[in-house]
Amino acid sequence: MSDIANASAVGAVSRLRDALVDWKVHELPRWLFVAKTLLAAFLALWIAFRLGFESPRSAMLTVFIVALPSSGQALEKSVYRMIGTLVGCIAALTFMGLFPQQARLLFLALAIWAFLCTAGAARMRNAKSYGFVLAGYTACLIALPALNRPLDIFDNAVARVTEISLGILCYALINDVLFPVHRSNLLVQKVRALYFDFATMCRATLEHQLSRADLESRHLRFAADVAGLESERSAAVMEAGEIRLRSRRLHAFNVATMAALTTFHTLHQLMERMRNRVASPIPELMQPLFNRFADMMLVGDGPARTAIEAAITRSRLEDLLQNLPAMIAHVRNAYAAQAESQQADESQRLDLDTAIELFERFADECRALVAIYVELPNNNANDVEAKRLPPSYSASTPPMLSLAAGLRNMLALLIIAFAWYALNWQSAINAVLMTTVFCGLAASAPAPERVIQPIMKGFLIAAPLAFICAFLVLNQSEGFIALVLGMLPFIAIGVYMIAVPSLAGVGTGFCLMFAQMVAPENVMRFDVSNFINDSMAQISGVAIAGLMFTIILPEHRPGSRRHVHAALWHEAEMACTDTSPHLRHEFENRMRDLLSQLNAAAGGFDETKRSIVSQAMTLLEIGHALIALRTHVQYVPQGAAMTTLSNVIDSLATWFREPNAKSRYATADAIDIAISACATLPNAQRLQSNLHLIRTSLLDEALDDDPHAIFKEMPHAT
Amino acid sequence: MPREVEIFGVLVPGLLLIGLLAVAVQYGVDWLCSHYGVYRHVWHSALFRAALFACVWGGLSFLLIH
Numbered sequence: 001m002s003d004i005a006n007a008s009a010v011g012a013v014s015r016l017r018d019a020l021v022d023w024k025v026h027e028l029p030r031w032l033f034v035a036k037t038l039l040a041a042f043l044a045l046w047i048a049f050r051l052g053f054e055s056p057r058s059a060m061l062t063v064f065i066v067a068l069p070s071s072g073q074a075l076e077k078s079v080y081r082m083i084g085t086l087v088g089c090i091a092a093l094t095f096m097g098l099f100p101q102q103a104r105l106l107f108l109a110l111a112i113w114a115f116l117c118t119a120g121a122a123r124m125r126n127a128k129s130y131g132f133v134l135a136g137y138t139a140c141l142i143a144l145p146a147l148n149r150p151l152d153i154f155d156n157a158v159a160r161v162t163e164i165s166l167g168i169l170c171y172a173l174i175n176d177v178l179f180p181v182h183r184s185n186l187l188v189q190k191v192r193a194l195y196f197d198f199a200t201m202c203r204a205t206l207e208h209q210l211s212r213a214d215l216e217s218r219h220l221r222f223a224a225d226v227a228g229l230e231s232e233r234s235a236a237v238m239e240a241g242e243i244r245l246r247s248r249r250l251h252a253f254n255v256a257t258m259a260a261l262t263t264f265h266t267l268h269q270l271m272e273r274m275r276n277r278v279a280s281p282i283p284e285l286m287q288p289l290f291n292r293f294a295d296m297m298l299v300g301d302g303p304a305r306t307a308i309e310a311a312i313t314r315s316r317l318e319d320l321l322q323n324l325p326a327m328i329a330h331v332r333n334a335y336a337a338q339a340e341s342q343q344a345d346e347s348q349r350l351d352l353d354t355a356i357e358l359f360e361r362f363a364d365e366c367r368a369l370v371a372i373y374v375e376l377p378n379n380n381a382n383d384v385e386a387k388r389l390p391p392s393y394s395a396s397t398p399p400m401l402s403l404a405a406g407l408r409n410m411l412a413l414l415i416i417a418f419a420w421y422a423l424n425w426q427s428a429i430n431a432v433l434m435t436t437v438f439c440g441l442a443a444s445a446p447a448p449e450r451v452i453q454p455i456m457k458g459f460l461i462a463a464p465l466a467f468i469c470a471f472l473v474l475n476q477s478e479g480f481i482a483l484v485l486g487m488l489p490f491i492a493i494g495v496y497m498i499a500v501p502s503l504a505g506v507g508t509g510f511c512l513m514f515a516q517m518v519a520p521e522n523v524m525r526f527d528v529s530n531f532i533n534d535s536m537a538q539i540s541g542v543a544i545a546g547l548m549f550t551i552i553l554p555e556h557r558p559g560s561r562r563h564v565h566a567a568l569w570h571e572a573e574m575a576c577t578d579t580s581p582h583l584r585h586e587f588e589n590r591m592r593d594l595l596s597q598l599n600a601a602a603g604g605f606d607e608t609k610r611s612i613v614s615q616a617m618t619l620l621e622i623g624h625a626l627i628a629l630r631t632h633v634q635y636v637p638q639g640a641a642m643t644t645l646s647n648v649i650d651s652l653a654t655w656f657r658e659p660n661a662k663s664r665y666a667t668a669d670a671i672d673i674a675i676s677a678c679a680t681l682p683n684a685q686r687l688q689s690n691l692h693l694i695r696t697s698l699l700d701e702a703l704d705d706d707p708h709a710i711f712k713e714m715p716h717a718t
Numbered sequence: 719m720p721r722e723v724e725i726f727g728v729l730v731p732g733l734l735l736i737g738l739l740a741v742a743v744q745y746g747v748d749w750l751c752s753h754y755g756v757y758r759h760v761w762h763s764a765l766f767r768a769a770l771f772a773c774v775w776g777g778l779s780f781l782l783i784h
Binding site: 071173176177180239 | 762764765767768
């Protein structure tokens, strides 16, 4: 009997312990975040009250807006919020100076400003885009209320900047000083995961365990991972500590990963094509090399998980690279022996040369990658610092899409501002502001409705609660402490929702609406009709923003397949003509960026997406070979060979501009002519292997169909 | 430096201007600290940074405003 009681008591204790541990891991950080945010919010409010600011709620609102879990992210957002506010203020003062008391002209000027800012925001898609949104919105926020009282505008602007900076300072201080959550640890995990995935994929592919579709979906994921790592890096730089020392090395790591991925993909595609073609002996000859390489990547039973394990990989890779020339000579001899017995084929010899060159390059890039990975935690390594790095990865949306976003915001602003003017409904100014804010904020999201819907929910939940708080609780309170106690339970709910990833949007909407509507001020005003008017206007403002996304150019959103596809071909064309010294990295960055936009867009990995990715990967191969070819072409003397080579580049550009079967085969013919024409040149081998690579990629099955036919079959596939 | 400075007809508090200067100084000191690994020997680097900024701003104000 006592045994059973004991056992159940032990069970209860262990269950309790599990529950506690679970609470500590999942809930404690959230409640800490809630406590910190509330503390910062009320601190900002208190200072604003003490100094007698005009609208203390802006300071509190700012805290809710920059409240992000990690201090790096919050600081980054704060910096861009500050810059955006200052720029917006200057714009508002300028417009007011140009068109005082001219509502129509002022609306037009603000609409054009909103167009520029939103287009910029949609183009960036990172923390900078928030600065652009703020610049557009702040101009409206300051200029519109001063429409009939132009002399007030300067005070409005000063008040706005003061309150925003107060909120930012309070949050930055509290968030950074009390239990800071640093992004750096997460970054370390991401780097490890990226290397681990890369090595796993290389091994699986070298040992033929992946299908083409599988490989393409992995490449799409890598594009997203690299983009994610880059944005984490830009946030982590804001934090104190060693992460800033490693920032350059992290950048180098990203660059090296992308380079190795592309070379590896090209090599793999070449091998696949040879395997599918009848009886090419080369894949079999190369296989021992691949097996050695795949084995080398193992540390224990999997690839290296940490930088310390990567040091083992590095030393083994160095060994392998020393033996590589001998191994390659062995492969060549074996091929020569086989070629004697069968009829030797010129194109086969080129295949072998190209494959060996690619493998050498891949091994070299792997060595660079592993070396950077090993050095990452090491604080005294200056090897990367000394080198000049290529420009860092920057996100950019295709220009048509960002222009569409700007246009949408401009039209929305014009429609609703003139409606405000004509209706003579005082509160509608809130609707104008909300529409501008959310048209801008959602512009860089691949699915704007997924940004706006949660905010809308938050607004709808907050409106009745704000009513209860303002007219049933706060009207009985007196003094700051009572005010805080009255608002605390409501705001705590909202901030807790911000901390839960799936409810973050609802929480932000809730806090924005609540702080806006309760409007704590030194002399509280309790005006029910004003409250109802304002809340209706705010909610309808968000609803109109959502409506604008479905009405005005609904297909033009970041990650729209048709636009990404067109941009991919355009980038390939740029690879033929651009003369930037870092062309190779820029091309790589832009292609990967487009892929990551495609990955972020709505919809699963279906047939259309698959064919876009597969075309993109083929274009990436061609582009890289083309860029390599262009660097070698520089050393070719003028003459017949040079003419054939520039013919190849020209006809490739034509084909990228207007992809069709005719120009494709014309290009292939031009390459054939060039291959035989440059046989006598001093750098013939490099020229020929790049030309050969372009030729095999050009005839890849991924490009077999008319590239634009993907969309003709499915009119709704965008 | 006077308490308020006139810039294009706008009176700007001197403390604000010194604050901007302090941000610039802080940026440099911060870079030096992270470059020479000072933050590795500090228990709470964020608090240290905040305190450092307060010292820089306070010190500059003390020296410049009479």
